[in-house]
Structures are given as C-alpha cells and as structure tokens.
Amino acid sequence: MLEKDVLELLQKSGAILEGHFLLASGLHSGKYVEKFRLLEQPEATGKLLSALAVRIKKYKPEVIVGPVTGGVILSFEMARQLGTLAYFTEKTPDGGMELRRGFDVSGKRVLLIEDIVTTGGSILKAADAVRECGGEVAAYAILADRSSGRFNPPEPVESMITLEIETFQPGSDTCPLCREGLELVKPGSGHAKK
Ligand SMILES: [Zn+2]
Numbered sequence: 001m002l003e004k005d006v007l008e009l010l011q012k013s014g015a016i017l018e019g020h021f022l023l024a025s026g027l028h029s030g031k032y033v034e035k036f037r038l039l040e041q042p043e044a045t046g047k048l049l050s051a052l053a054v055r056i057k058k059y060k061p062e063v064i065v066g067p068v069t070g071g072v073i074l075s076f077e078m079a080r081q082l083g084t085l086a087y088f089t090e091k092t093p094d095g096g097m098e099l100r101r102g103f104d105v106s107g108k109r110v111l112l113i114e115d116i117v118t119t120g121g122s123i124l125k126a127a128d129a130v131r132e133c134g135g136e137v138a139a140y141a142i143l144a145d146r147s148s149g150r151f152n153p154p155e156p157v158e159s160m161i162t163l164e165i166e167t168f169q170p171g172s173d174t175c176p177l178c179r180e181g182l183e184l185v186k187p188g189s190g191h192a193k194k
Pocket residue numbers: 020028029168169170171175176177178179
C-alpha cells in the first residue's frame with residue numbers, strides 16, 4: 001500500500017478535515033486529523049492494518065500493546081491479524097502509562113502500536129511500561145507519523161504515512177486563513193469562541 005493510497009483512504013474515511021482550525025497548542029492550521037473517523041470504520045482500519053501487518057511480521061512480536069484509546073482498537077485488530085495477544089496501557093494519575101488487568105509481557109517480544117504520533121509521548125510511555133514489566137520492545141508500528149522527525153526511538157519504526165501539516169501563528173499577518181476571514185473551528189468541541 002503506497003502513501004498516496006493511505007492518504008486517499010484517510011481522506012475517504014473523513015479522517016482528514018480541511019478548514020481553519022484552532023489547535024490545542026494555540027496555533028492555527030488548514031488541516032486537522034480526526035483519527036476516530038477512521039477507527040470507527042472496522043473495514044477501513046482493518047485494510048490499513050493488514051498492510052502494516054505485512055511489514056511488522058519480521059519482528060516476530062508475541063504481544064501487541066497500544067496506549068488508550070486508539071491503541072486498544074489497533075492492538076486488538078493487529079493481534080487478530082498476526083495471531084498474537086492484544087494488550088493496552090492505561091494512564092496513571094501522574095501522566096505516565098501502565099499495564100493493568102493482569103497483562104503479562106515478562107520475557108515477551110512486544111510490538112507497540114499507535115494511530116497518529118505527534119510527539120510520541122503516549123507510545124514512548126507505553127514502551128517504558130512494557131520494559132518496567134520485563135518485556136522487550138521489538139518495534140513500533142504507527143498509522144501516521146506527523147512528528148516531523150521528533151519521534152525517533154532506537155528500535156525500528158514502521159509507519160504507513162508521513163503527514164506534514166503546516167501550522168500558523170494566529171492573526172492575519174501570519175495565518176493565511178485568518179486573512180481570508182474563514183471561520184475558526186476548535187476540533188472536537190464545535191465552534192471556537194472568538
Ligand atoms: Zn488563522
């Protein structure tokens with residue numbers, strides 16, 4: 001599956017929105033990725049994961065681990081395709097990640113999976129949790145890498161697509177969408193307050 005096919009699938013599923021968005025960072029952008037428009041469609045998600053599975057088989061994982069919430073869905077589907085176990089990590093009160101529910105990675109080869117990596121924070125914390133429990137991190141599998149090279153762990157990374165999304169400082173001098181007077185939208189919470 002080529003990157004352009006992955007992009008087409010993301011666009012068709014409605015996961016890539018176009019408009020004028022206020023990001024959590026305070027910056028503006030003309031594109032926004034809403035991963036749940038993809039993850040809510042098992043057939044489309046399964047298609048992407050079967051292409052990804054072909055590339056991660058060689059790491060011979062025994063367990064797939066994903067961080068909540070997207071990672072739960074992805075680890076389950078990837079484990080189904082590879083015939084492994086599917087675990088997930090959950091947030092700790094101090095902002096870390098941990099394995100609960102009797103999930104046992106001790107002495108096992110683990111593949112970490114995540115939907116979209118921006119800074120890599122969640123998946124790296126999930127990897128720490130795996131190591132703390134005696135698991136071996138074999139590789140990382142991600143659907144879309146929009147970290148601009150910031151996500152660069154020592155283990156192998158397999159990514160289906162690299163997304164570069166341009167961001168702008170708010171204001172008509174710096175943001176072309178502000179200049180056009182396009183309505184500003186805060187993704188996930190309806191319209192932004194002005
Ligand atoms: Zn703007």
